Amino acid sequence: MNAATALKRLGLALAAIIVAGGAIVTAMSFLISVDAAREQAKAEIRNATGLDPVFRGQSTVSLFPFGAITFEDVTLGEGRQAALTAQRLTANLRFFPLLFGRIETGEIKLERPTIVINIDSNGRSNWTRLIDSLSRGQVASERKAPSFSAIRIEGGSIILRDRSQGMVERFDQVALSLAWPSISKSFGATGQFEWHGQTMDASVTLADFAAALAGKQTGLKVRVAGAPGKLAFDGSVSTQPTLKLAGTLAADSASLRKTLSWTGQKPPPGGGFERFALKAEASVVGGTIALSNVNVELDENRAEGVLAFAVDGRRTLQGTLATENLDLRPYISAVRFVSNDQREWSDGHISLDGMSGFDVDVRLSAANVVLSNAKLGRTAIAANLRGGNLSLTVAESQAFGGIIKGTIALANITSGINVKSQLQFVDVDLDVCLNQLFNLKRLEGKGNLNLTVEGSGQSILAVTRTLNGSAALNGQTGALVGFNVEQLLRRLERRPLSGGSELHTGRTPYKQIAVGLTIAQGKVTVDDVKIEGAAVRLALAGSASIPARSLDLTGTATLVSASADGGFELPFVVQGSWDDPIVLPDAQILIRRSGAAAPLLKAVRGRRALDTVRSTFERVTGQPTAPATTTEAATSGQ
Numbered sequence: 166m167n168a169a170t171a172l173k174r175l176g177l178a179l180a181a182i183i184v185a186g187g188a189i190v191t192a193m194s195f196l197i198s199v200d201a202a203r204e205q206a207k208a209e210i211r212n213a214t215g216l217d218p219v220f221r222g223q224s225t226v227s228l229f230p231f232g233a234i235t236f237e238d239v240t241l242g243e244g245r246q247a248a249l250t251a252q253r254l255t256a257n258l259r260f261f262p263l264l265f266g267r268i269e270t271g272e273i274k275l276e277r278p279t280i281v282i283n284i285d286s287n288g289r290s291n292w293t294r295l296i297d298s299l300s301r302g303q304v305a306s307e308r309k310a311p312s313f314s315a316i317r318i319e320g321g322s323i324i325l326r327d328r329s330q331g332m333v334e335r336f337d338q339v340a341l342s343l344a345w346p347s348i349s350k351s352f353g354a355t356g357q358f359e360w361h362g363q364t365m366d367a368s369v370t371l372a373d374f375a376a377a378l379a380g381k382q383t384g385l386k387v388r389v390a391g392a393p394g395k396l397a398f399d400g401s402v403s404t405q406p407t408l409k410l411a412g413t414l415a416a417d418s419a420s421l422r423k424t425l426s427w428t429g430q431k432p433p434p435g436g437g438f439e440r441f442a443l444k445a446e447a448s449v450v451g452g453t454i455a456l457s458n459v460n461v462e463l464d465e466n467r468a469e470g471v472l473a474f475a476v477d478g479r480r481t482l483q484g485t486l487a488t489e490n491l492d493l494r495p496y497i498s499a500v501r502f503v504s505n506d507q508r509e510w511s512d513g514h515i516s517l518d519g520m521s522g523f524d525v526d527v528r529l530s531a532a533n534v535v536l537s538n539a540k541l542g543r544t545a546i547a548a549n550l551r552g553g554n555l556s557l558t559v560a561e562s563q564a565f566g567g568i569i570k571g572t573i574a575l576a577n578i579t580s581g582i583n584v585k586s587q588l589q590f591v592d593v594d595l596d597v598c599l600n601q602l603f604n605l606k607r608l609e610g611k612g613n614l615n616l617t618v619e620g621s622g623q624s625i626l627a628v629t630r631t632l633n634g635s636a637a638l639n640g641q642t643g644a645l646v647g648f649n650v651e652q653l654l655r656r657l658e659r660r661p662l663s664g665g666s667e668l669h670t671g672r673t674p675y676k677q678i679a680v681g682l683t684i685a686q687g688k689v690t691v692d693d694v695k696i697e698g699a700a701v702r703l704a705l706a707g708s709a710s711i712p713a714r715s716l717d718l719t720g721t722a723t724l725v726s727a728s729a730d731g732g733f734e735l736p737f738v739v740q741g742s743w744d745d746p747i748v749l750p751d752a753q754i755l756i757r758r759s760g761a762a763a764p765l766l767k768a769v770r771g772r773r774a775l776d777t778v779r780s781t782f783e784r785v786t787g788q789p790t791a792p793a794t795t796t797e798a799a800t801s802g803q
Contacts (some may be wrong), residue, residue, distance in 0.1 A: 176544050206234055206256050208519065209270045218254075232258030239275075248292055251278035256527065271314070274557040278321040280339075295443050296378060315345040323358070336360050350374060355554045361427050365391035371402075380405030385412070393427045394418030398447070412448035414456065415676035421463065430470055435522055437495030437496050439462045446473070452476045461486070464495045468529070480523040493545075498537070502625050503604075508744060510626040521553030533563070539601035541569070546605045553577045560587075565601075567593035568612070581623030595640055605743075610643015610678070618684060629711045630687045638680040645673040648748070651700045654724040657750065658733040687711045693716060 186537040203224050210218050222237025234256045241249040253276040257270040264601045321339035325332070341356035352374035357366045371377045372384030382403040386483045400412010421441035422432040432438055441463050445456035449468040456472040468491075472484035501511040527548050534541040542563030549556045554576040562569040571588035588596060596614050618634035621627075648672025673700040683690045687710065694705035702725060707718035718739040736751040 171407065172529070183754040201236070201316065203236070206236070206270065208728045210258070212271070220254075229417070234258065245269075247281070249275075249278055249280050251275045252550055253277070268715025270316065272646070274313070274317045275321065276319050280323045282323070282325045284325075284327040284329065288329060314345050317341070318343070334360075335546060338364070350376075352377070360791045361429065363391050363393055363427060365389055365393075370705065376400065376402075382409075385410065393424045394441075400447070408449065410449035412447060413444070415444045416570065417442040430522060431496055431518065433496075433518060434518055435496050439464055439495070447780070455486075459484075459486070459757055464492070466491055481526070482523065483526045487530045488532070490533045490535070491687065492535045494535060494537055509714070509740070510624075512624045512631050513627045514623055515582060516623075517553055517555065517575060520550060520555065521577070524552075525550035525552070536601075539564070566588070566599040567591050567598075569593070578621055580621060581627065583621040584628055585619045587617065588614075588616045590616075595638075595643060596646075605644050608640070608643065608678075609646060609672075610675070612638060612643070612678070614638045620687075624668045626712060632684050632687050632711055634680040634684045636680070636684070638678065640678040641676060643675055643678065645675065645703075647671075648673050650703065650722050651698075654701065654722055654733055654735060657735060658724060673701060673703075675701075684711070694720075705739070707739075714743050716746050 177528070179315045188319045204218060207218055207220075218236075219240040220236040220238070221240065224237070225235045227235070236256075237252070239249075239251045239254040240247050255274045255276070256270045257272045259271045259273070276333075281291070284793075318339055318341040321341070321755040323336040323339055324335045325331075325336075336358045338359040339356070340358070341354050342368055343352040344351070350373045352371040353369070355368040357364055359365070366389070368386075368388045370386040372386075374383075376383040380403060382401050385398065385400060385402040387396070387398040395415075395417050397415045398410070398412055400410060402408075402410050402794075418441045420439045422438040425438070427431040441454075441461075443459070443461045445459040448457070452475060454476070456473040456474075457471050459468075459470050461468050461472075461740070466488060467488040468488035470484060470486035472482065472486075475481045475483075501513055503509065503511055517706075524669075525548060528546070529548065530543075530545045532543055534544045544562040545560040546562075547558040547560065549558070555574070557573045559569055559571055559573075568591045569588065569630050570591070573588075574583075574585040576583040576585075591613055592611055592612075593614065595608070595614075596609040598614070599608055603645045615637045616634070617636070618632050620632040622628065650673040652671065652688075675696045678696045679693065680694040681691075683692055689709040689711060691705055691707050691709070694703075702723040704718060705720040706719050707716070707720075709718070710715045716739050720737055720739065722737060724733040724735075738749050738751075739746050740749070741747040
């Protein structure tokens with residue numbers, strides 16, 4: 166027998182087998198009862214889950230080209246406890262058992278199912294009884310393993326209702342493949358779902374499905390990834406006597422602000438909260454998440470420490486973190502204190518919206534802190550947020566060559582926000598401190614500054630109009646910048662009517678400076694300002710407007726002298742914008758001290774007043790003047 170004949174006979178044998186198989190399958194289609202297939206499918210599902218499925222719709226059996234049983238309108242659970250409804254359930258049948266008249270399911274497919282999870286005010290779920298039944302089903306299946314090993318969900322929806330939290334969430338376009346533990350103990354689910362308009366890929370793996378259903382500890386792996394961010398957990402889980410997870414947690418997002426908005430949370434006001442990454446050892450017990458060995462990154466700020474997040478009732482974040490460098494500019498960049506021209510306060514709306522949905526109690530230490538235009542050294546801060554009201558306590562901050570301590574409190578009120586501040590600056594560099602914090606560039610030296618203020622409003626400008634409080638400054642060994650008072654006084658002492666070009670240049674050294682201010686509704690009352698130097702003493706009084714950023718002060722400058730007369734004194738006024746004030750000496754005092762101007766006081770009584778005035782101006786200015794006309798002379802003599 167040649168090869169061709171052998172191949173021909175083999176082909177005929179295969180064709181005979183195929184025809185025979187087709188005949189058997191065709192015969193089976195007449196012999197298999199739909200009702201029997203229905204009951205067999207029910208038994209398979211009951212055996213695997215411990216639950217009785219309800220088939221309300223039409224049932225069909227198809228054996229060609231592949232065996233399958235389809236049920237319309239399927240429900241798992243009873244009445245209000247129905248946890249799952251599906252438009253269609255298809256059970257694919259195994260081929261070889263079918264040849265011997267047995268119905269065994271290889272895979273179950275649920276089309277457009279709706280899975281409902283209801284949690285009442287006591288924390289009980291409609292799945293509690295179903296999980297108990299599922300657990301019993303798994304115990305029974307250990308004696309008789311279910312035939313199917315996979316469940317596929319297509320186009321499904323998951324509805325979560327939590328009455329205790331007042332929360333309703335819906336997940337759509339759920340497409341999952343469940344690896345049912347028919348052979349091994351593990352359970353796996355992979356696929357994707359849509360939530361708040363974003364598609365997320367997800368996978369869950371349980372090392373021992375039966376142990377998990379019984380509430381015992383078992384291995385757990387979770388992965389969720391999508392455009393909003395990524396989340397991964399690798400550890401263990403148990404639910405008896407309460408929910409407990411332990412393992413490694415990792416999360417990251419390109420924009421935490423967008424992720425918070427995506428989850429339905431209102432992000433904090435201001436800027437920042439973009440790039441975020443977290444890795445920690447997590448322990449979840451009940452409604453508390455404890456994170457140890459935390460490594461967190463937010464907007465290029467990296468910190469280590471411990472955190473705890475409570476979700477039972479009001480959401481609360483607590484923790485202690487330490488970082489090398491803390492850059493606060495992203496978070497305060499949106500708050501503008503002054504206008505673009507730096508001459509007026511900003512009237513932009515400010516609020517604490519987005520900070521009322523959670524509480525925070527965090528302690529943070531940093532080696533370096535960067536503000537908008539100030540740099541601080543080693544700093545310890547406690548931040549407390551409760552009910553939308555923020556309190557910052559500066560335990561100690563090495564800044565401006567000295568130490569800063571105090572509190573800053575921001576509270577939501579009907580008319581905007583309320584601001585309270587109590588700050589102490591101890592032995593700081595006044596030039597750097599006042600310049601970086603208040604944009605004042607007129608004072609040098611070391612000193613102490615105490616500031617207590619309170620105000621409210623919808624903008625920085627509105628807050629300045631309601632400010633109340635006090636301020637006190639004491640300094641030593643420094644200088645007033647922009648004024649050479651000693652040089653000016655010495656010139657005016659010699660020549661009272663001489664020019665004062667040095668008024669806005671130079672420096673005035675001092676040994677001590679003391680300033681006391683009272684603030685009421687944005688108006689500053691200068692209670693006491695004394696500046697004492699080796700050659701000059703200055704005293705000031707008056708008022709200033711914080712909203713208008715203006716000054717209205719009077720003062721006396723004294724040139725210290727060793728003589729018995731006590732020195733030369735000159736009253737002066739300071740008026741105008743505090744960014745560029747106008748300083749004017751008392752003109753009457755200068756005229757009285759000027760011998761050249763003395764005849765002016767007698768001129769008004771004489772008949773030759775015009776000639777006297779002309780003579781006086783020639784002596785003062787050194788320039789000749791035109792002789793008086795007959796009319797002028799006659800007029801002056803009248």
